[in-house]
Amino acid sequence: MKATTTATNSPNASGTGAHSLGLLSGERFYTLARWLTIILLFAVVQFLTEVPLWPPGLESPPLLIVLWAYFGFSLIATLATFIPGTATLLSFAYLLDLMFISLMAFFGGEQTVIFFPLYLLPLINAAIRQPPVVGLLSGLLASTFYMAAFIGWRRLLAPDIALTILDYVALGLRGLTLSFIPWLTSGLAEHWSENNRQSVARARQDAEQALTEARAYRDQMRSLYEVAYTLSTTVDYRQVLEATLRESRKLVPFTAGFVLLSAGRSDELFVAASQSLDISDQARRVKVGRGLAAALRSTEPVVLPDISRDPDLQSFVTLRSARSACLFPLRANLRIYGLMVVASDKPGGFSGEQVDNLTALANYAIIALHNAQLIFDLKEERNKLISKEEEVRHQLARDLHDGPAQAVAAITMNVEFIKRLLERDPTRALEELDKLSGLAKRTTYEIRTMLFELRPLVLETQGLKVTLEQYLERFKGNSAGTEIVLEADGFEDVQLETKTEGTLFNIIQEAANNALKHARARHLYVRLRREGRNLVAVVQDDGAGFDMQAVLNSYEKRGSFGLLNIDERARLVGGSAEIQSAPGKGTTVTIVVPLEQ
Numbered sequence: 001m002k003a004t005t006t007a008t009n010s011p012n013a014s015g016t017g018a019h020s021l022g023l024l025s026g027e028r029f030y031t032l033a034r035w036l037t038i039i040l041l042f043a044v045v046q047f048l049t050e051v052p053l054w055p056p057g058l059e060s061p062p063l064l065i066v067l068w069a070y071f072g073f074s075l076i077a078t079l080a081t082f083i084p085g086t087a088t089l090l091s092f093a094y095l096l097d098l099m100f101i102s103l104m105a106f107f108g109g110e111q112t113v114i115f116f117p118l119y120l121l122p123l124i125n126a127a128i129r130q131p132p133v134v135g136l137l138s139g140l141l142a143s144t145f146y147m148a149a150f151i152g153w154r155r156l157l158a159p160d161i162a163l164t165i166l167d168y169v170a171l172g173l174r175g176l177t178l179s180f181i182p183w184l185t186s187g188l189a190e191h192w193s194e195n196n197r198q199s200v201a202r203a204r205q206d207a208e209q210a211l212t213e214a215r216a217y218r219d220q221m222r223s224l225y226e227v228a229y230t231l232s233t234t235v236d237y238r239q240v241l242e243a244t245l246r247e248s249r250k251l252v253p254f255t256a257g258f259v260l261l262s263a264g265r266s267d268e269l270f271v272a273a274s275q276s277l278d279i280s281d282q283a284r285r286v287k288v289g290r291g292l293a294a295a296l297r298s299t300e301p302v303v304l305p306d307i308s309r310d311p312d313l314q315s316f317v318t319l320r321s322a323r324s325a326c327l328f329p330l331r332a333n334l335r336i337y338g339l340m341v342v343a344s345d346k347p348g349g350f351s352g353e354q355v356d357n358l359t360a361l362a363n364y365a366i367i368a369l370h371n372a373q374l375i376f377d378l379k380e381e382r383n384k385l386i387s388k389e390e391e392v393r394h395q396l397a398r399d400l401h402d403g404p405a406q407a408v409a410a411i412t413m414n415v416e417f418i419k420r421l422l423e424r425d426p427t428r429a430l431e432e433l434d435k436l437s438g439l440a441k442r443t444t445y446e447i448r449t450m451l452f453e454l455r456p457l458v459l460e461t462q463g464l465k466v467t468l469e470q471y472l473e474r475f476k477g478n479s480a481g482t483e484i485v486l487e488a489d490g491f492e493d494v495q496l497e498t499k500t501e502g503t504l505f506n507i508i509q510e511a512a513n514n515a516l517k518h519a520r521a522r523h524l525y526v527r528l529r530r531e532g533r534n535l536v537a538v539v540q541d542d543g544a545g546f547d548m549q550a551v552l553n554s555y556e557k558r559g560s561f562g563l564l565n566i567d568e569r570a571r572l573v574g575g576s577a578e579i580q581s582a583p584g585k586g587t588t589v590t591i592v593v594p595l596e597q
Contacts, residue, residue: 027081027090030125034074034097037121041067041104048111063107070100091129094122094138102145109157112150119146119178127185135182142182143175216251220357223247227364235375240368241273244340248361249275252354254342256318259330259365260286261338269338278318286312295327296336301359302327305349313341324349328362330369337369399450407443411436449474464501465491468508468526475516482521482541484512488528494535495596500573504537504593507566507577511539511589519543519587534575534592542586548579566591 046053049061056068077093080086098119105115119142127135150171154163230243245257258274258281267288274282288296291310295302304310304325313319322343330337340362344350350358414436421429459467465488472484496504508526515524521543529536566589570577575593 027087030094030121031074031078031081033121034077037118038067038071038074041070041118044114045104048108048114061107063104066100066103066107070104073100094126095141097122098138098142098145102142102149105146106149106153109153110161112153113174116146116174120181123178123182124185127182128189130186132183132186132190135186136179139179139182143178146178147171147175220251220360223251223357224360224364227361235371237365237368237372238273241365242275244361244365244368245273245275245342248342248358251357251361252342252350253344255322255345257340257342259338259340260292261330261369262336272338276318277316281316281318284316286315288312292327292339295339296329296331298329299331301329301355301362303349303355305347307343313343319343321345323347326350326355326358328359330362330366332366332370335370335373337366337373340365396450403446403450404443407439407446411439411443414439459501459505464496464505465528467505468528471505471509472512472526475512478516480516480520482516482519482524484524484526486526488526490530491528494528494530496535496593497573497596500575500593500596503569503573504535504575504591507569507589507591508537508539510566515539515541515543515587519545521586530595531592533595535595537591537593539589539591540586545581545583545585545587547583548581 042053045063045067049064051061051064053064056064073096077090080090101115101118101122104118105112108115123135123139123142126138130138151163154161224247226247227240227243230240234240241259245259248254248257254275256274256276258277259272260269261272262268263270263285269286269288269292271277271282271284286292289310289312291304292312304313304327307313307319307322307325310325313325319325322345324347325341325343326349328340328342330340340358342350342358414432418429418432418436421432458470468486468488472486475482475484512524512526515521519541521541523542525538525540527538527540566579567577570591570593573593575591577592578590579587580590581587
């Protein structure tokens with residue numbers, strides 16, 4: 001760029017030479033035209049005089065002598081075009097052309113009119129290369145020369161030939177023609193030059209505008225690249241937000257810019273990143289008023305031509321001197337993360353192109369926030385899965401300890417007791433063996449029930465309905481006196497994916513276990529029905545019920561994720577779960593999963 005500027009602003013080194021070369025080029029063209037004219041004149045003079053053209057002498061006709069003099073002048077003028085510094089002199093050589101043509105018209109006698117068109121060449125040359133005033137004077141001079149040659153021949157060389165009124169009228173018209181042709185030509189040339197200058201100016205403006213647009217596009221691409229590179233090299237959304245504001249300022253200079261994100265409450269935002277924001281504003285938390293709420297709900301950027309009308313933004317000390325602002329909602333799908341705010345001390349807001357550039361950069365901020373949210377959600381899901389796994393382990397350990405482990409210990413003690421009875425009281429040993437057999441059967445039943453709950457093999461061979469029938473059969477005659485009813489008529493033709501079927505069984509199992517353990521219900525209903533392309537499973541009891549909101553609020557302290565786990569597991573197979581309960585009104589768990597296509 002520096003080299004280009006230097007070359008543009010330093011014309012003295014080569015501009016004069018180029019200008020001189022241009023003048024000489026024009027003079028050479030005129031010289032060529034002059035030689036063509038001289039060749040034509042030789043033919044005309046040969047026709048008029050009917051004498052040999054060579055060699056010229058004192059006895060030759062005056063017309064021929066003038067022609068050879070004109071030939072000599074043209075030869076000198078031609079040589080001068082190759083000599084530097086003669087451009088100024090050659091620019092007035094057309095005056096001598098006019099003089100020679102006038103002399104030839106004077107000696108041409110009655111054929112004066114033949115030489116009239118020869119005036120046009122030097123006059124047009126003068127009109128193009130000289131100012132309009134000089135062209136007009138040249139025309140008047142040529143007109144004077146021509147009329148003097150015409151009248152002089154009549155008065156001096158042919159006084160016997162009388163001039164009529166028609167001759168004078170024709171002479172006057174030719175004189176007017178010679179007078180005004182240079183002026184008209186000069187005007188046309190000036191108009192043409194002005195059009196050329198305007199065309200050049202427009203072309204230069206178009207080139208400068210194209211260059212400006214190209215630079216703006218380059219800067220935009222560079223800024224997008226910088227933000228994209230930051231996004232690809234870090235998972236810290238704050239770095240991406242800072243890079244977005246920094247690169248936005250390069251594209252659209254603003255007074256201050258910052259990003260407001262949700263502070264965990266629906267009506268409060270905090271400053272997550274900023275550019276040129278006062279220290280007191282960087283730690284500010286903002287209550288969402290009408291203006292910010294409208295911007296958060298909007299799907300397009302909101303331009304504020306007068307920032308003083310927004311009290312939410314006026315709470316920032318930095319923005320009290322700003323005149324306009326633009327708010328960009330940061331949202332992905334239905335999730336709203338916050339706002340990007342840029343403010344300027346210039347009135348009138350931001351142009352459409354500036355808003356488009358800032359929107360493109362704000363989209364990267366949205367991606368960063370969305371990625372951060374996904375990472376957070378994945379960590380939460382991982383923690384829940386780990387917690388659930390630990391809970392299952394502990395539950396399995398408790399069930400094994402309280403059930404089969406205790407039973408096996410009792411069997412071991414009874415075996416030792418029976419061994420002693422065989423020595424002391426064999427008849428009583430048979431009674432104890434019957435008790436031991438019953439204990440072993442109950443233990444086997446408990447172990448099989450636990451294995452069935454962990455992964456029933458019948459689910460893979462006979463389907464969900466048979467599995468539920470066998471599972472619920474085990475709880476009939478339970479200690480709580482709850483009657484269990486399975487309603488699954490017309491369910492035989494329903495097909496589920498293996499993963500979906502196993503997940504649905506586990507959800508129904510957990511809902512039924514919760515009802516049997518805590519609901520103290522008289523009835524427990526398990527219903528299966530098909531609705532379109534979905535399977536709907538309902539586990540309903542008429543037991544004690546519970547306060548849903550109270551349970552949800554205390555979930556982190558309870559250490560149990562059973563209730564929430566129902567909905568999470570349903571979503572893992574593309575379904576959903578809804579729990580409805582109230583104290584004294586029982587509990588209803590509704591699970592919807594897609595059928596196999």
